[in-house]
Amino acid sequence: MTAPASTTTIDLVSRFPEFVTADTRPGFSGFIVKKENLVEVATALRDEFNFDLLSSVTGVDYIADNKMEVVYHLHRTTGGPGIVFKTQVDRVDPMEVPSLIDVWAGADFQEREAWDLLGIKFTGHPDLRRILLWEGYEGHPLRKDYQEAFFEEETKPFKSRWPEGHHTYAEFKNPFRDNIKLPENFKLDNYQPENEDQLYFSLEKSSMKHTSENQMGTDHMVVNMGPHHPSTHGVLRVAVELNGETITSLKPVMGYLHRNHDKIGERNTYLQIMPFTDRLDYFNSMANNFGYAVTVEKLMNIPVAERAEYIRVIMAELSRIQNHLIFIGMLINDLGSMYTPSLYAFEERELILDIFEAVSGARMMCNYFRFGGVVRDIPADAMQKIKDLVHDRLPAKTDEMERFLNENEVLVGRLKGVHVLNAEEAIRNSVTGPVLRAAGVPYDLRRADPYSVYDRFDFDVAVRYNGDMYDNYLIRFDEIRQSLRILEQALKQIPEGPINSQKPQYQVRVPAGEAYGRVESPKGELAFYVVSNGKPNPYRYHVRAPSFVNLTAVETMCKGTKIADFVALLAMLDIVMGEVDR
C-alpha cells in the first residue's frame, strides 16, 4: 500500500517573481501567469518541476471582470498532487494566448476546443480550426453572453414549469424562423457553404516532407473514413492521406454527436448534471458519476459515508470489467471475427448490467451516485449476485476468454508489433489509461493520486512495456484481474451503515471556488473542472474526457502504417463518441 500522496506545494512565485502571482480568490488555488511569459513558465514546470503530463486545458469566461481565463492542470506521471496555473486575457476579441503545443503536444485538441467553444485564440497553434462545431459556425457557445437556439432562461429550474405550468412544446414558443441568429448583412442568395479546404490543407502541410522519395511522383490520395463507418464506433470521421496503402497523414474530424454538454451543465443545478454525466461515456455511467461526485464533494468539502465508498468502488470496478470485456469483443469484431467473441464478452457484461439494473434501476444510465454517498443500498439478492460473479464466474470466464483468443495466430499476427507508441510520445500527447500503461508507464490514478478508498486495497498497477496493439489487448485482461482482486477485498471489507452522509436534498449548497476532480475511468483519466460562484448552478463545468484527449496521439501512432491497421487501432484506443463529442 502506498503512502498518501504528499501535499507539498511548489513555490512558483519565488521562482518567477516578476510574472507569477498566487491565485488568492477565495476557494481558488494555483498561480496566475502573465500570458507573455506563459511558455517560459510552462517549460520550467515541465523540465525543472517534472510536471510531464498536461492533464487539462480549458477556459473560463469571467464576464463580470471582463476577463477570459485559461486554466491548465498539470500532473506528474510518477504520481502525487498536481499543479494548476492560469493566465488571463482581456475579454476583447481577439483574445490571444500563446499556445503550449510545443511544450506538451497533448494541448492540441484541448486548445482547439477552447478556441471553438470560448473563442480564445492560441497563437502559435499550427492548426487552430474548430473541432466540435462546424467551420462557419457563428459565435462561441460557452461564452456567458451566448444564448442557444431554444434558449429559455439562464438557469434551471425554469419558471414556466410551476406553478403555472401549462404545457407547450419548445418549438411553438420559439418558432424556427426566430431562433437562428444570422450574421449582419447576411443574404441567403450569396451564401456559400463553408468548404473543408482548411481540413485538407492541414493534411497536406504535414505530408509535404513525405512525398516522392522514390522520384516516381505518385499522387497521394485522401480518403474520408466515416462518419458512417462501422469500424469507427460511432460518428467519428477521419480524413486520411494515403500513399498507396500507407498512411502519410491523418486528421480526426469530430463533433457529429456534439450537444455542448458543458453548456447544458452550466444551465443545470449541481444535482441535475448527474444523469447527464451518464451519457458521456455511456458504457461506464458509474465511472462518470464517480468522477462528478468526487469533484463536487471536493468543492462542497463533505465526507462520504463509509459504506457508500465501498459501494462506489464495487460499482466502478464492475463497470471497468464490463467495459474491458466489451473492448475485447469489439476489437476482435473489428479485426474481422464477427460476433462470436464479442457475444461471449456480452454474456458476462449482461450479468453485470443486471446487477446495475437491480441496484440503480437502469442498465446503462445508472444515475446512482449522490453527493455524500449513493442513492440506495445494494439489495440483498444483488449483493449475492455480485459475490457469485466475483468469486465464481468472472475469474473462470476471463480464463476462458484468454484461452479462446490469446494464442490465436490470426489475432497475434494482426496485433503484435503494430502501432508502437513509446512512453515519451504517450506522455507528451497526454495519453492516459490502459493505452499509457501498455506503453510502459505505470500511471494509474487509483495508485498515483488515490481517491475514495482505493488506498486500502492491495492491487498491482497493470503495466506492459511494448506499447504495441498486442500489449494493449493483453493489458485489458490484466486490468480485469486486478479489478477482481479489488472487488474481492471490497466485498470482504464493506462495512454496514448509512449510505449517505448528507440528508437527501434536491438542491445542494456549494460554496464559491473551483475544484478539479479526477478518477481512473476504464478509458483513462476522467476529470471534471467545476467553478462555483455560490449559486445553485455551476458557473463553469468542464469535462476532461479521456477518449477525446487520447485521440490527440492518433496521428503520431498511425503515420507510416497501413490503413487496414487503422481500423484495429481505433478499436484499441477504446473511444466512445458520447465522450469525444460531448
Add this chain to the structure above:
Amino acid sequence: MYGKGILKGLGVTLKRFADTYLDDISWWMQGKKRYFTTEGVAHRSSKNTRGIFTVQYPEEQLIQPEEFRFVPFLVHDGDDKKDVRCTSCGICAKVCPPQCIWIVRTNDPNTGKPVPQPAEFYIDMDVCMNCGFCAEYCPFDAIKMDHDFAIASYGRNVYNLDKLLKPASYYAEIRPLNYQKEEDARKAKEAAKAAKANAAATPAA
C-alpha cells in the same frame, strides 16, 4: 505448432455449443421447461447460465428487478382518481433535469390561496430522461417510476393527469418492498403523532 491457438479457440466454441444441449437434456430429464418459463429465464440470467443465454423477446421477457425505472406515474389512493397524493408542491418540476414536468397549481376560487392539489399535470415523456429524480425527491410518495416500458406510439407522448394517475395497488404490485417500507414509515409517523396527541391530552385532562 502453427494453428494450435486457433484449434484451442475452436475448442472453446465447441464446448459452448455442447453446453446448450447438455443443459437442455438435463432440464428435460428433470421434467422442467428451459424455455418460455420464468424459471428458465431466471436460470439463463443467473451465474450458472451456460451455453445459449439469449431471451426470446417478446414471448419471453427478462425478469425486472424492483428498482427498475422507466417513466414516472402519479399515485392515487382509493379506486377513483379523486384521491390524488400529489400536493402540487412543485419539487419534481424543479428537480427534473430536462424540465419535462409541467404543473398548474389549484387556487381556491374564493380566496385565491393555493390548494394542495394539482389542477393540471403534464409530463412530456418524449423529453423525460428516466433519471428517477422526481420519484426520489417527492416528499409525499406521490410520483413513482413505472415498470411499463412499451409506450412507443405514432404521436407525441405528453401525458396529462388522467393518463398519469395509477392506483396505489398498482404501485404495491410493481414495487412491493418499497411500498411496504413507505407504508410502515407512514404508520409509524401516525402512531407517533397519536401518541403525542394523547400525551398532550392527558395532562390537560
